[in-house]
Amino acid sequence: GESVGLHLPTLSVQEGDNSIINCAYSNSASDYFIWYKQESGKGPQFIIDIRSNMDKRQGQRVTVLLNKTVKHLSLQIAATQPGDSAVYFCAESPNSGYSTLTFGKGTMLLVSP
Amino acid sequence: EPEVTQTPSHQVTQMGQEVILRCVPISNHLYFYWYRQILGQKVEFLVSFYNNEISEKSEIFDDQFSVERPDGSNFTLKIRSTKLEDSAMYFCASSEYRDRVSEQYFGPGTRLTVT
Numbered sequence: 001g002e003s004v005g006l007h008l009p010t011l012s013v014q015e016g017d018n019s020i021i022n023c024a025y026s027n028s029a030s031d032y033f034i035w036y037k038q039e040s041g042k043g044p045q046f047i048i049d050i051r052s053n054m055d056k057r058q059g060q061r062v063t064v065l066l067n068k069t070v071k072h073l074s075l076q077i078a079a080t081q082p083g084d085s086a087v088y089f090c091a092e093s094p095n096s097g098y099s100t101l102t103f104g105k106g107t108m109l110l111v112s113p
Numbered sequence: 114e115p116e117v118t119q120t121p122s123h124q125v126t127q128m129g130q131e132v133i134l135r136c137v138p139i140s141n142h143l144y145f146y147w148y149r150q151i152l153g154q155k156v157e158f159l160v161s162f163y164n165n166e167i168s169e170k171s172e173i174f175d176d177q178f179s180v181e182r183p184d185g186s187n188f189t190l191k192i193r194s195t196k197l198e199d200s201a202m203y204f205c206a207s208s209e210y211r212d213r214v215s216e217q218y219f220g221p222g223t224r225l226t227v228t
Contacts (some may be wrong), residue, residue: 032214034214034215041221041222042221042222043117043204043206043219043220043221043222044156044204044219045219046215046216046217046218049214049215089155089156091156093214101156101158101214102158103155103156103157104155105154105155106155
């Protein structure tokens, strides 16, 4: 079946660097995408979302880019901090009004001081 | 800041036993969800619940599973006869609106270990 996946399982960066976490999706019907952060021992925490009619959306220190042509989603974190160390999941929904999500496997971001 | 809470944080049970995982959603939320995450794997949707009935469920949510809102604050997931493969983290989530997927708030999870 179609699924959402991640290119890199682990990303190590230095504090202050910009981080880019990537996600590939295969369901062309996907309409809505979310990035989650999951710290150790905690549940997923919403970071930012984007709809398929957009190609970029910015939040506080984070930017999500969507390339529908190649079915690619990325999360950019500016000035990465040690507190950003976590697993980051992308998730997709074929219908933005739909309450179920399909999650990717996750990328571990490790930030060194 | 309001948060979803879950108890217990870790549950160990023997195969074939019944377990009940408990969740207290955010008080003004109307939609409730259970997800699970087998160690090292993706988070998977199990079930959504609204107005005292199941709204949607996945293929994982078979007859061994049931959900209930026994009172005005708790939301429970029951597994009637646990199997080894039920070992996972179980996350409860709640939201105020169904259509705002981004506004699902997740609890910290219950780690279920079936031996």
